[in-house]
Amino acid sequence: MNFGTIDWILTVAYLLASVALGIWAKRYVENLAGYMVAGRKVKVSLGIATFVATELGTVTYVYYGELGYVAGFSGFIIGILAMIAYTLVGRTGFIIENLRRLRVMTIPEFYELRYSRKVRLLGGIILFLGGVLNMGIFLKFDGIFLSEVMGFGPGALAIIMTVMLLIVVSYTILGGMFSIVITDFMQFVVLAFGMLVATIAVLVRVDLASISTAVSTTLGSSGVDPFANPRFGWTFVIWIFVSSLAAGALWQPGTSKALASESPEVAKRVFFWTGLTFAGRAMIPMFWGVAALAFFGPGLSSAAAMPRLLGAVVPPGFLGLLVAGMLAASMSTYSAYMLAWSSVLARDVIACTRPKDFPESTTVAITRVVAGVIGVFLLVFGLWYQIPDTAFQYLYVTGAMYTSGALGCVAAGMYWRKANNVGAYASLLMGALAPAGFLMLEKSRDALPSWLTFVADVNIAGILSFILAALGMIIGSLASQRTSPPQQLTYPEQP
Amino acid sequence: MTTGALFWLVLFGVAALVFFGIALIVAIRGVSDLRYLLDASERSKSPKEK
Numbered sequence: 001m002n003f004g005t006i007d008w009i010l011t012v013a014y015l016l017a018s019v020a021l022g023i024w025a026k027r028y029v030e031n032l033a034g035y036m037v038a039g040r041k042v043k044v045s046l047g048i049a050t051f052v053a054t055e056l057g058t059v060t061y062v063y064y065g066e067l068g069y070v071a072g073f074s075g076f077i078i079g080i081l082a083m084i085a086y087t088l089v090g091r092t093g094f095i096i097e098n099l100r101r102l103r104v105m106t107i108p109e110f111y112e113l114r115y116s117r118k119v120r121l122l123g124g125i126i127l128f129l130g131g132v133l134n135m136g137i138f139l140k141f142d143g144i145f146l147s148e149v150m151g152f153g154p155g156a157l158a159i160i161m162t163v164m165l166l167i168v169v170s171y172t173i174l175g176g177m178f179s180i181v182i183t184d185f186m187q188f189v190v191l192a193f194g195m196l197v198a199t200i201a202v203l204v205r206v207d208l209a210s211i212s213t214a215v216s217t218t219l220g221s222s223g224v225d226p227f228a229n230p231r232f233g234w235t236f237v238i239w240i241f242v243s244s245l246a247a248g249a250l251w252q253p254g255t256s257k258a259l260a261s262e263s264p265e266v267a268k269r270v271f272f273w274t275g276l277t278f279a280g281r282a283m284i285p286m287f288w289g290v291a292a293l294a295f296f297g298p299g300l301s302s303a304a305a306m307p308r309l310l311g312a313v314v315p316p317g318f319l320g321l322l323v324a325g326m327l328a329a330s331m332s333t334y335s336a337y338m339l340a341w342s343s344v345l346a347r348d349v350i351a352c353t354r355p356k357d358f359p360e361s362t363t364v365a366i367t368r369v370v371a372g373v374i375g376v377f378l379l380v381f382g383l384w385y386q387i388p389d390t391a392f393q394y395l396y397v398t399g400a401m402y403t404s405g406a407l408g409c410v411a412a413g414m415y416w417r418k419a420n421n422v423g424a425y426a427s428l429l430m431g432a433l434a435p436a437g438f439l440m441l442e443k444s445r446d447a448l449p450s451w452l453t454f455v456a457d458v459n460i461a462g463i464l465s466f467i468l469a470a471l472g473m474i475i476g477s478l479a480s481q482r483t484s485p486p487q488q489l490t491y492p493e494q495p
Numbered sequence: 496m497t498t499g500a501l502f503w504l505v506l507f508g509v510a511a512l513v514f515f516g517i518a519l520i521v522a523i524r525g526v527s528d529l530r531y532l533l534d535a536s537e538r539s540k541s542p543k544e545k
Contacts, residue, residue, distance in 0.1 A: 041535045045521045046528035052518075073503035079510060181532065185525050192518035199511065212500035224499030273517060280514025283507045 003150045007320030014190065014324040015167060018183055018331060022171025025179040038177040040103075042260045047270035050184035050332075051257040052277055056191060057333030058326045061285040062141040063392040065306030068289020071231055072215040072223025078240055078392075079282030083275055085244035090272025095249035096258040098414050100267045101491050105259060106340075107252055107406060108348035114413040114489055115424045117352055122425065123409065124348025126432050127252060130402035131341045132374060133439075134395055138337075139165070139382035141303065142330050148307035149314075149323060162379065164327060165334065169375040172335040173368040177260060180335045187328035194325015195284055197318050198310055205313040206291040214294035239463040243396055246403035246466070248275070250410060252340040253333075334378075342370035397435045397462050404465035405431030408473040413489070416477075420486040423477030431469030434461045 042050070067075035089096060104110055108127060112120040139161055146152070146161075171179045215223035222229035226237065248271065249255065257274075258267035285306065292300075292309035300308065314322050346366040351357050358366070408427030412419035438461035441448060445456040454460050477486070496504075 038532065039535070041532050043528040043531060045524035046532060048517065048521045049525045052521075073500060076503050076506060080506070083510075182529065185529055188518070188525075189522045192515065192522070196515060208504060209496055212496040212504075215500055216497050221499075224497065224503060277514045277517050279506075279510035283510045284514065287507050287511075 003152075003319060003323075004316040006317045007323065010317075010320030011323050011327065014327065015164070017186070018328075019167050019171060021186060022167075022179040022183045022335075023174055025171070025182045026174045038181050038260045040260055041262055042181060042257070042266070042270075043262055044266055044269045044273070046181060046185060047257055047261055047266065048274050048277075049188040050181050050260075050336075051254060051270060051274040052281070053184040053188040053191065053329070053332035054180075054253050054257070054336040055274075055278075055333070056281055056329050057138060057142075058145050058330040059138040059141040059333070059395075060281070061288075061326065061329070062145050062303055062307065063395065064282050064285035065289035065292070066302045067392055068286035068291075069293050069300075069305045070289075070302045071229055072219045072290055072293070073286075074219075074223060074226040074229040074232055075286050076283050077226040077232070077237065079279040079286070081237065081241045082244045082282060083279040085241060086248045086275030086278050087272050088275075089245065089248040090268050090270070090275050093264065093268045094245075095410055095414060096255060096267050096271060097264045098489075098491070099255065099410075100258050100261060100264040102489070103492060105256075106344050106348055107250055107255060107410065108344060110410055110413065111424065112352075114419070114487065115409070115421045119409070119421060119424045119428070120348055121352040122428055123406065124344050124352060126405060126428055127402045128341055128345050128349060130398055130400075130432070130435075131252065131337070131344070132377065133401070134398040135334075135337050135341070135374075136378065136381035137394060138330070138334065139378050142326075143382070144303050145307045145326060146323065148304050149311040149319070149326070151311060164331065165375050165378060168331045168334045169338065169372055172338050173371050176339060176364070176367075177256070180332070180339060181260070183335065184332045187332040190321075190328040191325045191332075194322045194328070197325070198288065198314060198322055199284060201314040201318065202288055202291045202309065206295050206309075211290055211294040214297070215290060218293060218298050233459070235459045235463055239459055239466070240396065242407075242466050243400060243403060243462060246407040247399060250403055250406045251399065252344060253336040256336070256340055338371045338374050339367075341374055342367045345370045394458075397438055397458055400462050400465040401432045401435040403431075404435075404469040405429070405472075407431075407466065408469040412473045412477070417488065418477050418481060418486055419473060420477045420480060420484045422480040422484050423473040423475075426472030426476030427469045428472075430472035431465050433468060434464040437461065 064075070088094065099107070099110060102110065102113060104113070108120045108123040111123045143161055171183065226232040227234060247254065257270060261267035261270055288309060289306040292305040295309050296305060310322065346363050350366060351363065357363070405428035408431060409424045412423065434455070437455045438458060442456045445453065448456060
């Protein structure tokens, strides 16, 4: 076991502080806007802290570390692409500025403003399914990470992860976005410090020359050239860039940071500065993964190699800081995701089956119940599901189920006057088709006829979803302008 | 060390500096933003709730 008494004290103290702070924040929730978007009073620095904390979970470290171990430096391209996409969204205000101006709380609300309540219902269902499936593997990867770093068996870890989940569920249910923003700030500071400790420990124990040698001897040119690496290539690069652009503007847990911002201008600045950190967000854990390749050599379980390296090189005492940092990262991600998906199910699915919305107090109550149910789902799904390809590609393909159709609907709804209901339905359904096909058919890849095997290629399924969604919107709208005339948006005055 | 590895390691160094630099600034300035959020929320509560 790598964990000493000081490590335990640091970890338990951190967990207790998170619970106390999260529950204390409940006193600031006075209405639905307070619960879901923190009263729209978040300024730039706090917005960046909560955005980075949400987008950096232990699962992020594990899937990027895994890519570093199996693909060397080639995977670093993902960080560059994400940085360009998010800073572009921040600089131009693409989608997020208008969403904030419209004062919506969830993205499917936009569908009702621009299209119809039924489009909002369909968009809400797809967003909820894609989002919850995407989140389903988080707990499994957290388990792998903590088991390797702390040196425990899987039995003890199930208990630790359950306790952590209970803590997150409790403060998310009680305090909503207020609790999330306040705990995220503390979690951001702890996770950044944990990352710094880990990076310094790796640099002290693994020299750069041996990392370079390990990459060139194990992976050859595919370790430094993403276009020569069979795992990546041009299809992958285009898919990840478009997907990052769509996720930057339309991934509910992240976009909710724009919706909680004090103004559209603040939302743009939050996205721009957060975008600049996204190269480091990907490259730092990937670097740990490449260092694990140099330290242990190839042949280890790809997901376990990086955490095992950290367990070996980070000294006792600091290990407690690192684990607290990783728990901080996980808790901030779980809380934001749980609130995002439970808000969508409550407001955009359950409420949309009725002609009118529920009263605010009922919406908050439903959201709280759904957040609890999602917590139970995470435990069950995380234990039995076997992930196809790498975790990174699984996350992007489940994300594409929603983001591809949403990009078609929201971008066309904002910037193309001819976008209508038919186009919106076609875009949402066709966008979900290729990723859903991949998830269902990937396990029977060998039984597929040769002309259909492309569906089981994760990169092709991902890029195809965006092409089909765009075609669905364009063809659907143009073919039905007379039968379904488009309705235009009106933006409210800013207070 | 190969040229390809050197290229990515330099990029990694820059990305890590930007990440930790922004983290430091946000950690310092975020405290006043947090205070503003809590004060503004306290002010917006109705007298009965207070």
